[in-house]
Each structure stands twice: as C-alpha cells, then as structure tokens.
Amino acid sequence: xxxxxxxxxxxxxxxxxxxxxxxxxxxxxxxxxxxxxxxxxxxxxxxxxxxxxxxxxxxxxxxxxxxxxxxxxxxxxxxxxxxxxxxxxxxxxxxxxxxxxxxxxxxxxxxxxxxxxxxxxxxxxxxxxxxxxxxxxxxxxxxxxxxxxxxxxxxxxxxxxxxxxxxxxxxxxxxxxxxxxxxxxxxxxxxxxxxxxx
Ligand SMILES: [Zn+2]
Numbered sequence: 001x002x003x004x005x006x007x008x009x010x011x012x013x014x015x016x017x018x019x020x021x022x023x024x025x026x027x028x029x030x031x032x033x034x035x036x037x038x039x040x041x042x043x044x045x046x047x048x049x050x051x052x053x054x055x056x057x058x059x060x061x062x063x064x065x066x067x068x069x070x071x072x073x074x075x076x077x078x079x080x081x082x083x084x085x086x087x088x089x090x091x092x093x094x095x096x097x098x099x100x101x102x103x104x105x106x107x108x109x110x111x112x113x114x115x116x117x118x119x120x121x122x123x124x125x126x127x128x129x130x131x132x133x134x135x136x137x138x139x140x141x142x143x144x145x146x147x148x149x150x151x152x153x154x155x156x157x158x159x160x161x162x163x164x165x166x167x168x169x170x171x172x173x174x175x176x177x178x179x180x181x182x183x184x185x186x187x188x189x190x191x192x193x194x195x196x197x198x
Contacts, residue, residue, distance in 0.1 A: 068100045070120045078116070078126035079133075083153075086133040086185055094123075137190050139182040141167040146178070146197055148190065165197045 073094040080087045098106065103118040110125065117124035136151040137160060144167050150160040167178060174197070184190050 066102075067118070067120055068102050069094055069098050069106070069123065071099050073098070073121045073123060076124045077113075078124060080126065080128050081133040082128055082130055084132040084136070084185075086135070088133050088135065088186075098123075133185070135186050135190075137184050139178060139184060139190075139193065141175070141178045144168060146170075146194070148194075151183075163194055163197075165194070170197060 071094065075092055075094055075098065077090040077092070078087055079090075101109070103115060106118070106123070107115055113125040113127050115123070116126050132153055134153070138149045138151055138157060140147055140149060142162070146163045146165040146167055147159065148161040148163070149157040151157055167175060170178065182193070184193055
C-alpha cells in the first residue's frame with residue numbers, strides 16, 4: 001500500500017512539476033508571440049512606407065514623362081549668330097511632328113537645339129549658328145528719299161527698300177544722322193524706325 005501511495009505521490013509531484021513548468025514557460029511563449037506580432041506589424045509598416053514612397057516616386061516620374069506637347073502649343077526658335085552675336089526669334093504654331101513629344105523625346109530628336117523651356121503649350125528652343133543674322137541695315141538719303149540698304153555678310157551694301165518718305169520733312173537731327181547713314185539691326189527695329197519717320 002505504502003509503495004502505491006509513494007508512486008502516486010511521485011506521479012502527482014511530476015505532474016505538478018510539469019504543470020509548473022508549463023505555467024512558467026507560457027508567459028515567455030506569449031512574450032515571444034507578442035514580439036513576433038510586433039515585428040510583423042513593424043515590417044508591415046515598413047513595407048507600407050516603402051510602397052507609399054515607391055508610389056510617390058512613380059507618380060513624379062509618370063508626371064515628368066506625361067507632360068507632352070499639346071497640339072495648341074507655340075514654339076519659339078531662337079538662333080544666336082556667332083559672327084554678330086545677334087539673336088533672332090521665330091514664334092510659330094507647333095509643327096505637327098512635335099505634337100505629343102515629351103521633353104526627353106524632343107531632346108533626342110532635335111539634338112542640335114537646346115530646350116530652354118518646356119511646358120505642354122510653350123516651348124523655347126535655341127541654338128548657336130555660324131555667320132551673321134542677315135538683318136543688318138543702313139538707312140540713307142538717296143536723292144531726297146529715305147532709302148534702306150541691306151548690309152551683306154562681306155560688308156557690301158545692297159539696295160533693299162526705297163520708301164515714299166521725303167527726307168526734307170525730317171527733323172534736322174534726323175537729316176544729319178541720315179547723312180552719315182543710320183545703321184540698324186533687325187527687321188522689327190527697321191520697321192519701327194520707318195514708322196517713326198512717316
Ligand atoms: Zn546681326
């Protein structure tokens with residue numbers, strides 16, 4: 001009988017010990033589980049942040065790529081002439097072959113031009129070219145009439161336009177200046193000068 005009681009006691013003690021062991025270990029396991037859950041949560045947050053960052057980057061790239069030349073755009077071609085240093089500008093409706101190009105595509109196709117400005121409706125392209133601008137003029141008095149000469153690349157003068165303005169009606173200052181010849185650059189400036197005399 002005693003032996004049975006002792007065996008039973010031993011079994012009870014072992015069982016109790018096992019129960020204790022489980023009880024002691026349980027919180028640790030719970031902690032591990034909590035830490036794991038936290039780690040997963042942190043990883044998820046990191047992933048989310050990465051995704052958001054990636055999306056933002058994609059959006060910026062997409063936007064940069066998406067700005068394309070509108071069919072309503074205007075393009076300014078600016079050419080600076082190495083010989084005289086003058087710049088001429090031509091402001092035109094967008095040529096058909098430019099429509100829908102992105103800035104990078106435009107740069108790739110027209111490598112000799114520099115893209116100074118790029119929006120969907122307003123583009124400025126510039127380049128340097130040899131020679132002079134071919135818009136150098138001199139205004140002289142020829143037989144009492146205001147006459148315009150085109151100064152050629154080699155410096156010679158070619159009759160360009162005979163106006164219907166008689167020099168006798170100009171101011172004394174204008175008459176003196178015209179006697180020396182008034183040099184003027186650019187068609188617009190020339191037209192302005194002639195308008196002022198009329
Ligand atoms: Zn020039």
